[in-house]
Amino acid sequence: MKHILYFTKQIHSFAGKILYFNLIAMIFISLFESIGIFMLVPLISLTGIIEVKSLQLPLFNWSPELFGGLPDTISLVIILGLYIVLVSVQGIFQRSQTILNTKIQQGFTRHLREETYKHILQANWGFFLRKRKSDITNAMINEIARVSGGTSLFLQFFASFIFTFVQIGVAFWLSAKMTLSILFFGALLLLCSKKFITRSKELGDNTVQLSKTFLGGITDHFNGIKDIKSNSVEKSHISWFHSLNIKMENNMVELVKVKTSSQVLYKMVSTVLMALFVFFSINMFKNQPAQIILITVIFSRIWPRLAGIQSSLEQLGTIVPSFKALIELQQECLDSKEVDETLYETIEPLKIKNGIEVQNVNFSYEKSLYALKNINVSIPCNQMTAVVGRSGAGKSTLVDILMGLNQPEDGYVLLDGKMLKQDNLLAWRKSISYVSQDPFLFNASVRENLLLIDPKATDEQMWQALEFAAATEFVEKLPDGLDTLIGDRGIKLSGGERQRLVLARAILRKPSILVLDEATSALDSENEAKIQGALDRLKGEMTIIIIAHRLSTIKNADQVIVLEQGKIIQSGGYLQLANDKRGVFSHLLQKQVDAIS
Secondary structure: OHHHHHHHHHHHHHHOHHHHHHHHHHHHHHHHHHHHHHOHHHHHHHHOOOOHHHOOOHHHOHHHHHHOOOOHHHHHHHHHHHHHHHHHHHHHHHHHHHHHHHHHHHHHHHHHHHHHHHHHHOEOHHHHHHOOHHHHHHHHHHHHHHHHHHHHHHHHHHHHHHHHHHHHHHHHHHOHHHHHHHHHHHHHHHHHOHHHHHHHHHHHHHHHHHHHHHHHHHHHHHHOHHHHHHOOOHHHHHHHHHHHHHHHHHHHHHHHHHHHHHHHHHHHHHHHHHHHHHHHHHHOOOOOHHHHHHHHHHHHHHHHHHHHHHHHHHHHHHHHHHHHHHHHHHHHHHHOEOOOHHHOOOOOOOOOOOEEEEEEEEEEEEOOEEEEEEEEEEEEOOOEEEEEEOOOOOHHHHHHHHOOOOOOOEEEEEEOOEEOOHHHHHHHHHOEEEEOOOOOOOOOEHHHHHHOOOOOOOHHHHHHHHHHOOOHHHHHHOOOHHHOEOOHHHOOOOHHHHHHHHHHHHHHOOOOEEEEEOOOOOOOHHHHHHHHHHHHHHEOOEEEEEEOOOHHHHOOOOEEEEEEOOEEEEEEOHHHHHHOOOOHHHHHHHHHHHHHO
């Protein structure tokens, strides 16, 4: 319940005064409904079944005075006309209130989606190392959709509660004894539904977990579709998918069973209670026929609302796990928040004049297992520094420390002698362009992919960046040039073309620091040579830090740092390290030469 209350406060904070207008509209709708019911009294009186004067309620004294001197036909027309007006006005209010409900729900859903997305993007790198990407995607799509449905259910529940409250107030005024008796039975009925609500919550937990498993599984499968097809393992994946779908099917069937069981029980018990109510009203409370008819009509309208309240509580029970999952995700993001979003527009990129220093840095992903140990290195400004080593040596971890993605457990990163801290982290990031081994491109045009890094870039600036990245030639040959759609993750381009386009996007930003994380490892020798030529042209204009798998790419590097098991074991110029025959770098270089020959 605390999770629903949390989102209730969130809805109130978002909607503000509109929520109170919605509440007023609900009250008016309920009042018009009550007045419409009271119109039955003079209508029944005209039939001659009962006498209105026999009612001991001042509210009905107007009826004989108004219609006393009129023919029955005219009285009937007036009464029915007033009834039509009341129902029409109620319908107008109902429509407005429904639209207002929808605006509140959809607006709050948009707000919730945007806030969650913002919190996720502002979380630090450690958050993304801990979380499975498909779980984040599931929260953004499925859990927010369920919470949106829960918001709608809550507003419906609130409307039913207001209606019921007003109608019960009217019923109390007509006969307190009968109303108390039926409310007692109604409370017992709602208590009986507690076990259904508990069971619904359990099934809701299953729904959240199955949703995560489903989205995570198909994401992994489609990411690895080439391996699946190449190794002919379609059958095992189809079997997994079938098994999971059986579980999802059974979960939904169980949800329907719980819902329908509670509805059947509710309908049967409510029917018995209504019969008992009429019996006791006539034989024990000795109420007037008009009162009995009115209260019966009122409660015949209240019972469906009570059923709706009970059904809403059950459905909210199934959605509570989604509320909980979303709250936990938002809180985890806030706990991992890096910088204040208000600074994004005002902070200028940090300009490095001398260089970067790493002093006595230790870092571990797990306790007692260090990925980096006692790292001390100096990276000169506007020069190329290469980081090499065997797989798992700590190359990417060192670069992540340099970019401020990971924070060292011990030691410091110094920028022109000033420590890299939270207050200058955003300015430092703004001065960096990063190119990964797996080039990331959106399913959009070349132009749109370039503008992601600098929305204000001109065509001339884009072509200059493409020229630096040796990408001009292939972009000019595309059917629509810069406006050519390149497909999902740039699938319409070759691997080398994708890598050069990503490099052009990085250069377009005009960064102080260019970081390439094994950006040429998957390229053929021709494309590698083009990238290498592009990097040579950039030397002297920016500081280049490159993680190299292919050592031939870094032969023009000003400095080479060799890592082994998280420690720096060699550093110096390319030729210097290559000539040290006892060193790891010379050994790695020789292995690559032997592999080529």
